[in-house]
Amino acid sequence: MIKPEQWLSNALGKTIIGLYGNTGSNPLVIQPTRKDVEGDFTLVCFGLTKLSGKTPAQTAQEIGDAFCMENPEAGSYNIANGFLNINLTFKFWITYLNGYTADATEPDLNKAPVMIEYSSPNTNKPLHLGHVRNNLLGAAVANIIEASGRKVIKVNLVNDRGIHICKSMIAWQKSGLNETPESSGIKGDHLIGKYYVEFDKALKIQSEPILSKILAGDFIDLDEKSTLKATAIVEKYNQSTAEKKEELKGELKLLANSGTALMKEAAEMLRQWEAGDEATIQLWKTMNGWVYQGFDVTYKRLGVSFDKIYYESQTYLLGKELVDSGxxxxxxxxxxxxxxxxxxxxxxxxxxxxxxxxxxxxxxTQDLGTALLRAEEYHAGNYVYVVGNEQDYHFKVLQLILRKLGYAWADGIFHLSYGMVDLPTGKMKSREGTVVDADDLIDEVILEAKKKSEELGKTETSNSDELTKLYERIGMAALKYFILKVDPKKRMVFNPAESIDINGNTGPFIQYSFARIQSVIRKAHGILDESYNPSSIENEPAHRTLIRTLEQFHETVQASADSYNPSLVANYAYELAKQFNHFYHEFSILKEENKDLASFRLELARKTGQTLEKAMGLLGIEMPERM
RNA sequence: GGUCCCGUAGCUCAGUUGGAUAGAGCAACAGCCUUCUAAGCUGUGGGUCUUUGGUUCGAAUCCAAACGGGAUCACCA
Structure with a gap:
């Protein structure tokens, strides 16, 4: 199939060479013509004046004349301010539509695959809003890269060992309740999270008097190393401004924590774990198991999955070998x-x-080891890490070290660094209890979708299974789209009220557009056939605009894959849906008396629907047949 | 303090490698259901693209500085 932009670029190049001998040092600037100007594609002529030795307008005219003469596909052109706006014939666009499909490029197995790590949770607490952005981004980027024609391996690196999980284990032991997810009715990851919070509370109680002592210059609870540090900090503290004092107090708090009996117990448990103490390992396995059960439920609801799960407990030792060789x-x-x-x-x-x-x-060290293990196991061409931008420095260093150690594949490492998610009230803070829990959030958006649907009261089915599924799709579409429409690099504000909006630039709006299309297709079944005589179709701008937008789908997916940016696909889907609604409002399909025209419109609607479904599918959003 | 990221309408966000009169949605206001799903469509108002210099045919976009916000600089992960 012809790719219009590519074809145009080649053909214009030929025309310009014919006129001026060459196309100059810079590539031709060709862009879709802006909405308020007539034309399909625009050639920016400012850069060509040196070749022609004429004004931009004269140059544009010269090129326009020659181009239209040479290419029957070019119907006409107009010039404005040095921009050459070219109209392709409507016949060209109809032929294009005929060959158009939303289907993705098949992955090329000769190309090295792309490995994408995302999610990467700690096992001491349930997933929250920040993880949601991470998971949705990772899954979407994986889909998009795959659709652009490269094999993808999705991996999750679970941080299952360390002092954090020991904290939950200690608190659980001390409670003496022997609570399990079954006995308590609490989802596994939330149960562990509950004990983690309890540990922190108890720690604070033990730590506060120590902190007071430290501030008074009494370091009796600290070991030698900490005493040295604390002495230096306290000295600074006493000479500091109020603002600086707060900062230093934070550092002292950490030292005070290390002096508590509880922290010593946790540290001791970690040592026992590393020594392979059977009882400790057993408890650790049990409690982590609960967490995984909980995570699985959340992953399933989010619609994310992995090809391989790495556990730090299994990879943390590998880094040491790498250090030895270094x-x-x-x-x-x-x-x-x-x-x-x-x-x-x-x-x-x-x-x-x-x-x-x-x-x-x-x-x-662990990350180095894990990186090496993956490279040896998969020989991927790229290693994408979906990790928040607070770790920019870490990944810069990681890549640099691997390069210095002589691993060529380190060049393929890419840190997909995404911005933090804030609330309208500011940052999420666990201490202030403002952390938005992933499971609660999912419940809420689905409930809200149900409420709003019932308010509208027009769903065509009363089958409760179907309705449940519908509400889930709408709620999740709202949530996913809200997060994915924003450029990953940017810090974003998550407004819970807006995240479940169903009007305007939202997931449900796009779903609704799709459902309309499906409804028309159902009603047209047996009435309209698929073939039509192209020559009887008039050149309507709304038809043409829609085809032109469809034409941009594949290059949008490619650009989205190249830049690891799903928001391009999200915004594209919105634009397409908007244009369809405009078209839908202006023309009727089923009531059109000219059967050729009606069939053509139906075909246009069908391909728009396929494209919407495909685009949203890349974002992990499912489309309802009716709503 | 060093390094890095960000600053576009009241709010949330778009704005391709520099291109035409900077766009959407929300919120506000005014219209459109006897018409394929009104979760829709149409219109109005809303901007010193933080500021100041520079680069050039042309700057929200590139460069420099200032101001404002954030992150990071652990024998934490």
Whole structure:
């Protein structure tokens, strides 16, 4: 099938070479003609004046004349302010529509696959709004890249070990209640989260008197190292302004925490875990198991899935081998206390710790190990990490270290860094209880979809299973679209009230447009046939605009894949739906007396519907047949 | 303090590698259901694109500075 823009670019190039001998040093600037001007595509002629030695308008006219002469597909042209607006014939567009399909490019198995890591939760608390953005982005990007023709491997790296899960375990043990998800009726991840919060509460009670002592210069509860640190901070603290004091107080709080009996217990449990203590491991397995059960439910409701799940407990040791080889090759160095570092000052960064003095690994070490494992297992061409932008520095360093260690595949690492999700009231803060829980959020949007649907009172079915499914689709569409329509890089405000809106630039609006199309198709069945005589179709602008928008679908998917940005697809779907509604309002399909025209419109509607469904599907949004 | 990101309508967001008179939605106001689903369509008002310089045929977009907001700089993850 002809790709209009590509064809135009080649054909215009030929025309310009014919006129001026070459096309100049810059590529031709061709863009879809803006709405308020007549034309399909526009050639910007300012850059060509050097070739022609004439004014932009004269140049445009010269090119326009020659181009229309040479190409029967070009019907006419007009010139405004140095812009050459070219009209392709309506016949050209009808032929285009005839060959158009919304189907995706089949993945090319000769190309190296793309690995996408997303979700990557800790196992000490349930998923929240931030995770929701992460999961939706990861799943959408995976779909979009796959649709653009590359194989995708979706992975999840679960942070299942560490001090955080030990905290929940301690609190659970101390409660003595032996609560399980079954006995308590609480979803597994929420149950663990509950104990994590309880630990924190108890910790605060133990920690506060220690903090007071520290501020008074009494370091009796601290070990040697912490005392040294605390002494220095307290000295600074006493000379600081009020604002700076708050900041330093935060650091002292951490030190105070480390002096509590509870933290010592948690640290001891972590040591036992690493030593392989059977009872500890058993409890850890049990409690993590509850969390996974809970996560599975949430993942399913969000509609996300993974091809492979990595667990840090299984990969955290691998980084150490990598560190060893880095030491022997001289890329890394060891300090007197036994800690291992890398010097990145030449790259404008800092020295970075890779192994603690006691030989245990840190976050970076684990990530290095995991990266190596994946590269060896999959030999992907790209490794995409969907992780919040607070970790920009971490991933910069990660990639740099791998490069310095000599791994060529490190060039394929891409940190899909997305912005934080704020609430209208400001940042989400767990201490202030403003964290929006993922499960609650899902319940809420579905409930709201139900309420609004019932208010409208026009659903065609009373089958309760169908209705349940419909409300779920509408609610999830509202939520997903609300989040995915925003450029991932940007920090966004999540307004719960607006997230369940069904009017305007929303998921349900697009669903509604689709449902209308399906309704027409159902009614046309057996009445209109699919064939029509193209020559009897008039050149209506609304028809043409719609075809032109369909034409942009595949390149939008490609651009979206190239830039790891699902919002391009989201905004495209909205634009298409809007244009369809305009068309739908202006013309009737079923009541059109000219059967050729009616069939043509039906075909246009059908392909619009397919495209809407495909585009929304890439975002993980399902379309209802009726609503 | 060093480094990085951001600043577009009252609010939430678009704005392709620099291109024409900066666009949508929400909110407000005014119209359109006897017509394929009104979860829709049409219209009105709303802007010093934070500011100031620079680059050029042309800047919301590129460069510099200032102001404002955020992140990060752990032997945390």
């Amino acid at each position: 030491l022997s090759s001289g890329v890394l160095y060891k300090k007197e206390d036994g800690s291992v570092w890398i010097d990145l000052t030449a790259e404008g960064l800092d020295h970075k710790l890779l192994l603690r003095s006691d030989g245990t690994s840190v976050y970076m």
